[in-house]
Amino acid sequence: RELGGAVTTLTFDATDAAARDAAVAALPPIDCLVNNAGLARGTSPAQEAALDDWMAMIDTNIVALVALTRALLPGIIERRGAIINLSSVAASYPYAGGNVYGGTKAFVRQFSLGLRSDLAGTGVRVTSIEPGMVETEFTLVRTGDQAKSDALYKGANPMTAEDIAGTLLWVATLPAHLNVNALELMPVSQSFAGFAVARESRA
Known part of the structure; x- marks a missing residue:
C-alpha cells in the first residue's frame, strides 16, 4: 500500500518449475531480488530424519533460489540491481538436528559470495543476510509443536520479522557503490555456544 505500483505481488509454489516460470x-522489470522463501523441517538427528523432509528443504532453500536467481539475473544485470539472499546463522554454527537445514543455508551463503565474484564489474550488488533467532511462525512449522515453539522464545527477547525487514530495506537502499557481502544478525540474548564434549560414563 505504501509503495503502490513499485511493488508487484505474486503467490506461487517456488518449488514448482512451471509455477516459477509463469511467475517470472x-x-x-525488477531492480532487487530478495530470495526469502525458506523451509526447515524436523528436528531429528540425521539417523532418524525423514528423507522427504531433507529433499523438501533442498528443493526450497537451494533449487528454487538458484532457479529464480538464474531466471531473473539478466534483467538485474541490465538494471545494475541487487540480489539479497536469506541465509542463516545455521550456515556457520551447527546444532543438533540442523543437519540438512544448516547445509542448505551454508550453500546460500557460498552461492551469494560466488555470485559476487561472477558479477564483478556489472554493478550488481549481492548480499547474504544471516539471522539468528527470529520469532515468526517458522519455528512452529519446523517443530510442528506449538508448545516447543512457545518455549523457544519465552524470555529470550528474539528478533522480529520487522527487524529483518528493516535490515533488508537498509541493504537494498544503500548507495550503489556500496555492497554488504554478508550480514550476521542475532538478538542480544543469543550467542554461539562453545564446543561440547560427550564424556564416557563411568560406572
Whole structure:
C-alpha cells in the first residue's frame, strides 16, 4: 500500500518449475531480488530424519533460489540491481538436528559470495543476510509443536520479522557503490555456544 505500483505481488509454489516460470514471465522489470522463501523441517538427528523432509528443504532453500536467481539475473544485470539472499546463522554454527537445514543455508551463503565474484564489474550488488533467532511462525512449522515453539522464545527477547525487514530495506537502499557481502544478525540474548564434549560414563 505504501509503495503502490513499485511493488508487484505474486503467490506461487517456488518449488514448482512451471509455477516459477509463469511467475517470472508475469513480473515487470525488477531492480532487487530478495530470495526469502525458506523451509526447515524436523528436528531429528540425521539417523532418524525423514528423507522427504531433507529433499523438501533442498528443493526450497537451494533449487528454487538458484532457479529464480538464474531466471531473473539478466534483467538485474541490465538494471545494475541487487540480489539479497536469506541465509542463516545455521550456515556457520551447527546444532543438533540442523543437519540438512544448516547445509542448505551454508550453500546460500557460498552461492551469494560466488555470485559476487561472477558479477564483478556489472554493478550488481549481492548480499547474504544471516539471522539468528527470529520469532515468526517458522519455528512452529519446523517443530510442528506449538508448545516447543512457545518455549523457544519465552524470555529470550528474539528478533522480529520487522527487524529483518528493516535490515533488508537498509541493504537494498544503500548507495550503489556500496555492497554488504554478508550480514550476521542475532538478538542480544543469543550467542554461539562453545564446543561440547560427550564424556564416557563411568560406572
